[in-house]
Amino acid sequence: xxxxxxxxxxxxxxxxxxxxxxxxxxxxxxxxxxxxxxxxxxxxxxxxxxxxxxxxxxxxxxxxxxxxxxxxxxxxxxxxxxxxxxxxxxxxxxxxxxxxxxxxxxxxxxxxxxxxxxxxxxxxxxxxxxxxxxxxxxxxxxxxxxxxxxxxxxxxxxxxxxxxxxxxxxxxxxxxxxxxxxxxxxxxxxxxxxxxxxxxxxxxxxxxxxxxxxxxxxxxxxxxxxxxxxxxxxxxxxxxxxxxxxxx
Amino acid sequence: xxxxxxxxxxxxxxxxxxxxxxxxxxxxxxxxxxxxxxxxxxxxxxxxxxxxxxxxxxxxxxxxxxxxxxxxxxxxxxxxxxxxxxxxxxxxxxxxxxxxxxxxxxxxxxxxxxxxxxxxxxxxxxxxxxxxxxxxxxxxxxxxxxxxxxxxxxxxxxxxxxxxxxxxxxxxxxxxxxxxxxxxxxxxxxxxxxxxxxxxxxxxxxxxxxxxxxxxxxxxxxxxxxxxxxxxxxxxxxxxxxxxxxxxxxxxxxxxxxxxxxxxxxxxxxx
Ligand SMILES: Nc1ncnc2c1ncn2[C@@H]1O[C@H](COP(=O)(O)OP(=O)(O)OP(=O)(O)O)[C@@H](O)[C@H]1O
Ligand SMILES: [Mg+2]
Numbered sequence: 127x128x129x130x131x132x133x134x135x136x137x138x139x140x141x142x143x144x145x146x147x148x149x150x151x152x153x154x155x156x157x158x159x160x161x162x163x164x165x166x167x168x169x170x171x172x173x174x175x176x177x178x179x180x181x182x183x184x185x186x187x188x189x190x191x192x193x194x195x196x197x198x199x200x201x202x203x204x205x206x207x208x209x210x211x212x213x214x215x216x217x218x219x220x221x222x223x224x225x226x227x228x229x230x231x232x233x234x235x236x237x238x239x240x241x242x243x244x245x246x247x248x249x250x251x252x253x254x255x256x257x258x259x260x261x262x263x264x265x266x267x268x269x270x271x272x273x274x275x276x277x278x279x280x281x282x283x284x285x286x287x288x289x290x291x292x293x294x295x296x297x298x299x300x301x302x303x304x305x306x307x308x309x310x311x312x313x314x315x316x317x318x319x320x321x322x323x324x325x326x327x328x329x330x331x332x333x334x335x336x337x338x339x340x341x342x343x344x345x346x347x348x349x350x351x352x353x354x355x356x357x358x359x360x361x362x363x364x365x366x367x368x369x370x371x372x373x374x
Numbered sequence: 375x376x377x378x379x380x381x382x383x384x385x386x387x388x389x390x391x392x393x394x395x396x397x398x399x400x401x402x403x404x405x406x407x408x409x410x411x412x413x414x415x416x417x418x419x420x421x422x423x424x425x426x427x428x429x430x431x432x433x434x435x436x437x438x439x440x441x442x443x444x445x446x447x448x449x450x451x452x453x454x455x456x457x458x459x460x461x462x463x464x465x466x467x468x469x470x471x472x473x474x475x476x477x478x479x480x481x482x483x484x485x486x487x488x489x490x491x492x493x494x495x496x497x498x499x500x501x502x503x504x505x506x507x508x509x510x511x512x513x514x515x516x517x518x519x520x521x522x523x524x525x526x527x528x529x530x531x532x533x534x535x536x537x538x539x540x541x542x543x544x545x546x547x548x549x550x551x552x553x554x555x556x557x558x559x560x561x562x563x564x565x566x567x568x569x570x571x572x573x574x575x576x577x578x579x580x581x582x583x584x585x586x587x588x589x590x591x592x593x594x595x596x597x598x599x600x601x602x603x604x605x606x607x608x609x610x611x612x613x614x615x616x617x618x619x620x621x622x623x624x625x626x627x628x629x630x631x632x633x634x635x636x637x638x639x640x641x642x643x644x645x
Contacts, residue, residue, distance in 0.1 A: 178551055207553035217548035221566050230562055231552035283552060 164339030210280030270301030439601035486528035499593030514594030537568030
């Protein structure tokens with residue numbers, strides 16, 4: 127791959143004796159949508175947290191464009207501005223309105239003018255059908271709305287990559303669709319996305335490539351039709367057989 | 375509007391409860407009112423503790439003296455809030471370069487929570503003016519207040535610190551993932567939630583402070599308790615103490631009720 131947006135090489139992270147990321151190699155092209163699938167505890171969330179520098183890695187390198195961001199002692203904040211992350215549990219700031227949730231970081235970190243930030247935030251909110259929620263507090267919103275606000279909050283920093291960690295698994299089934307629509311929109315606009323998910327049919331629909339994680343290793347990386355139709359690794363086959371059986 | 379059978383039943387039960395409660399309250403109050411004066415020493419007690427003419431005569435002066443308590447309270451409260459916040463933040467730093475601050479914070483809270491307030495008021499209120507400072511820095515009024523501020527800051531700092539720790543780490547992860555600095559995360563995300571959570575607990579210290587201002591009577595300023603003491607000696611009668619108690623109650627009871635209300639509201643929100 128020429129000029130990958132993001133490159134991981136031998137990324138390793140241990141919690142005590144437990145190796146949660148075990149020599150992960152991955153290259154992500156600009157505008158590509160990568161899905162991470164794998165059993166609970168296989169290390170999907172941890173890998174995303176490593177990319178966002180929320181966990182300092184023990185071994186390996188991570189490059190964002192030409193910048194190695196895994197250098198120990200590097201100031202993480204300029205890197206985090208360029209990489210947005212959205213968590214399973216939304217993690218909106220409960221004491222702030224939707225508008226303040228979104229504009230806090232642009233104002234403090236990018237030193238934008240308040241009215242400029244507010245306009246940009248309003249534009250994003252409208253785009254995702256949340257314009258009338260700007261003045262609400264998060265606890266007055268449905269789960270789907272909260273998750274969409276969390277995505278808007280990350281987008282307001284104008285990131286170059288979005289990391290989405292099981293953004294629909296805390297939602298009631300009827301709210302999943304509206305959040306997945308947001309992901310489709312982002313992809314159309316050319317955002318580079320890494321998405322950890324248990325929604326296999328969605329992964330199959332939107333992913334450019336799917337990575338299967340097992341015990342901290344990427345066992346298989348392939349386009350979705352290959353992974354879901356003809357997985358080459360026996361563990362991938364097992365996992366998919368189990369998921370398909372339980373998901374009906 | 376017609377009521378369902380259930381609503382009629384519940385209303386009857388409610389009225390019955392109110393009636394029983396009121397009757398038993400009236401009975402108890404009446405019993406106290408009639409029975410206590412039958413005690414053999416009642417006349418003497420009434421003369422020296424519940425002497426109406428003396429109460430009327432001393433009350434205005436007591437109220438004046440209470441203004442001193444209010445003043446001390448009013449300028450120590452902001453100092454306590456600022457100092458306790460600084461101590462809590464000291465104790466919370468993870469930066470190795472700031473280890474001395476952490477150690478200092480731990481020492482501070484251990485020491486000032488470990489000394490009885492009255493003892494600290496004596497030590498600082500008498501000790502520092504004894505250094506021979508010039509006016510107004512030799513005033514026990516100032517140094518007594520400092521003693522109160524030091525003690526209360528230690529307690530409030532611990533309340534704030536546990537508030538900070540009670541904000542889930544996912545909130546600081548969310549803040550930092552947006553590129554906010556540690557200081558900004560603390561200031562805009564963690565601290566507002568921590569303080570909001572701890573307001574009821576801090577209210578209890580505010581109430582305690584209202585009363586502990588009276589400890590300063592031992593080192594100098596003519597505040598309410600000291601004034602009552604003066605009247606007691608002057609008139610050889612304890613009624614001024616009762617007057618002082620009434621004044622304190624007028625302030626602390628509403629404040630206590632308010633704190634309970636805040637706490638109940640917080641519980642309702644959480645559950
Ligand atoms: N802070 C931590 N300390 C110790 N172990 C941790 C920590 N965070 C995660 N782990 C462990 O790392 C492993 C991978 O966890 P991770 O959350 O990345 O899995 P996951 O693939 O996202 O799972 P899920 O699908 O359930 O979200 C798990 O075994 C977990 O117990
Ligand atoms: Mg996870």
